[in-house]
Amino acid sequence: xxxxxxxxxxxxxxxxxxxxxxxxxxxxxxxSKLQQTDGSRLAVIxxxxxxxxxxxxxxxxxxxxxxxVMEGALSAAYDFFELPAESKAEFMSPDITKPVRYDCSNEGxxxxxxxxxxxxxxxxxxxxxxxxxxxxxxxxxxxxxxxVRRVALCLMHAILQSLGLGQAxxxxxxxxGVQLLxxxxxxxxTQPGVALGLAPHSDxxxxxxxxxxxxxxxxxxPKTKVWMSVLQPEDTLHVHIGDHLEALSNGKYRTVVHRAVxxxxxxxxxxASIHGLAMNEKVRSAEELVDEQNPAMYKESSFRDFLDFLPxxxxxxxxxxxxxxxxxxx
Ligand SMILES: O=C(O)CCC(=O)C(=O)O
Ligand SMILES: [Fe+2]
Numbered sequence: 219x220x221x222x223x224x225x226x227x228x229x230x231x232x233x234x235x236x237x238x239x240x241x242x243x244x245x246x247x248x249x250s251k252l253q254q255t256d257g258s259r260l261a262v263i264x265x266x267x268x269x270x271x272x273x274x275x276x277x278x279x280x281x282x283x284x285x286x287v288m289e290g291a292l293s294a295a296y297d298f299f300e301l302p303a304e305s306k307a308e309f310m311s312p313d314i315t316k317p318v319r320y321d322c323s324n325e326g327x328x329x330x331x332x333x334x335x336x337x338x339x340x341x342x343x344x345x346x347x348x349x350x351x352x353x354x355x356x357x358x359x360x361x362x363x364x365x366v367r368r369v370a371l372c373l374m375h376a377i378l379q380s381l382g383l384g385q386a387x388x389x390x391x392x393x394x395g396v397q398l399l400x401x402x403x404x405x406x407x408t409q410p411g412v413a414l415g416l417a418p419h420s421d422x423x424x425x426x427x428x429x430x431x432x433x434x435x436x437x438x439x440p441k442t443k444v445w446m447s448v449l450q451p452e453d454t455l456h457v458h459i460g461d462h463l464e465a466l467s468n469g470k471y472r473t474v475v476h477r478a479v480x481x482x483x484x485x486x487x488x489x490a491s492i493h494g495l496a497m498n499e500k501v502r503s504a505e506e507l508v509d510e511q512n513p514a515m516y517k518e519s520s521f522r523d524f525l526d527f528l529p530x531x532x533x534x535x536x537x538x539x540x541x542x543x544x545x546x547x548x
Contacts, residue, residue, distance in 0.1 A: 239436065242446035244456065245269035249369065252376050266373075267380035270467075271457055274474040275437055276375070277454040278427075283365045285453060289381035290354075291362035292431050295487040297352035298334060299403040305351055309334065314525055317347040327417040330480060332403045338363035338491070339397035359399070362489070366427050366455070367397050370493040373457060374424055381467055383504055391495050396423070396521055401491040403433060407480035415486070416478040421460040422524045422538060423494030428456040430488035438475040445477070461524075461539040462494050465516035468503035473539050497521045516542045 247265055251258040268274040298306070309320035312444040322332035338346040341360055349355050374392050375385035404415035415434060428435065435448040435456065450456050476487070495501055502518035519542055527538055 223299060240444070240446050241449050242437065242439075243449055244275050244277040245273070246454070247276045247278050247373075247546065248280050249278045249282065249372070252372055257354050263376055263380050266376050270377060270463075270471040272440075273437075274440060274459040274472050275448075275457065277450060277456050279451075279454055281369045281454070281455055283369065283514075287361050287365055288360075288429055288453070288472050291356035291489055292429065292487055294352060294355045294358040295334075295401045295403070295489060296431070298349055298355055298401070299332060299487065301351055306334075309349065310378065310441065314528055317344055317353070318349070329414040329417055330404055331416045331478065334401040336399055336401075337397065338399045339367055339395075343471075349511070359401070359489075363397065363399060366429070366491045367493070369455065370397070370425060370427055370491065373427075374493065377463065377471075377480070379426070381470065381504070381507065383506055387504070388495075391499060392424075393491075395493060395495045395499075396497060398423070398492045400492065402486075402490065404478060404480050404486045404488075406485045407482045413480050414477065415480050418475050418477045420473040420475050420537060420539060421458070421490070421492055422462060423460040423492045424463045424466070425491070425493050426458050426460055427491045428458070428488055429491075430456070432484050432486050434478045434481050434486050434488070436477050437480060440472055440474075447479075460492070460494070461537075461542070462501045462519075464539060465501050465519070465542055466504055468507040468512060469515050470507060486547045494521055515544055517544060 245265060245268065301480065306320050306322070309318050310394040311319055317335040318334070320334045321328065324330060334349070336348055341363060345356055345360055348359065357454045371392055374431060378387040402416070406411050418438070421465070430450065433447065433450070435450070436445045437448055437458070438444070439446050448456060458476065459471050461473045462472040463471055482487070499522050500518040500520050503514040503516050508514045524538055527541060
């Protein structure tokens with residue numbers, strides 16, 4: 219991360235001695251080894267378990283998504299946000315259940331973020347609602363959506379195995395699950411002091427796979443509570459754990475608190491692909507991870523429950539995962 223960007227970062231708790239937020243190298247998971255049936259897969263499953271338990275994030279190499287597909291999706295995202303305001307306005311709506319939603323209001327956690335959110339699976343059901351402009355948006359984003367979902371499914375099966383539940387634990391429920399793309403745009407930071415793009419939050423689903431155009435993601439170290447800027451080598455995908463995986467794992471794996479800061483050298487786009495169970499499918503702590511010493515710590519909930527929770531979030535002044543914790547006041 220450049221010195222110019224660092225000097226413009228606000229709200230970064232305890233600076234490390236040289237005054238810069240620490241950069242964090244994520245655990246690396248070699249996706250190609252998850253396709254093998256020998257001991258290499260088991261070794262990677264152990265790495266997944268350690269990464270999920272200790273930090274809640276990892277990065278994936280050898281995932282098989284080509285550079286051109288990743289670059290195509292990022293350029294389609296840039297081109298959408300470059301459109302005149304009137305073209306984007308047709309997707310603005312206060313209704314959070316809309317299949318496609320654009321927001322540039324910078325309200326709530328969206329400090330300087332504009333976003334386009336849309337569902338992506340099953341693609342044939344949703345793509346007809348996606349923007350027609352820029353003309354290549356549907357094809358480029360659609361290609362990426364299919365490929366990143368393939369990676370996500372394989373990772374979610376690996377994560378279930380790493381929890382000792384077995385990779386087939388949820389049967390066909392993962393395949394039937396929701397895929398939501400959050401396509402984000404952050405302006406270049408021009409004014410010192412205005413540096414937060416997206417305020418701290420966690421994502422609702424099982425996992426999020428993030429593809430950014432340049433640095434800006436920060437995750438909170440769960441042990442020290444210090445913000446760490448995420449280093450993401452070229453061609454890797456960043457993965458983090460969401461609220462519903464914390465609930466399913468009965469707290470063995472914890473949802474990742476993260477935020478985005480503005481980049482001083484470039485405007486930035488990122489594509490967050492969020493994967494969870496189907497809209498009305500309840501997630502609960504796995505019985506296999508619950509016993510007398512480890513009672514169930516989370517109420518059951520679905521994606522629909524999350525959408526219902528969102529409008530009241532500011533009033534309740536608590537996060538979704540906090541609202542699921544058993545024993546915490548409503
Ligand atoms: O842009 C980023 O780095 C983070 C995006 C994010 O957290 C989200 O879309 O939920
Ligand atoms: Fe997020």
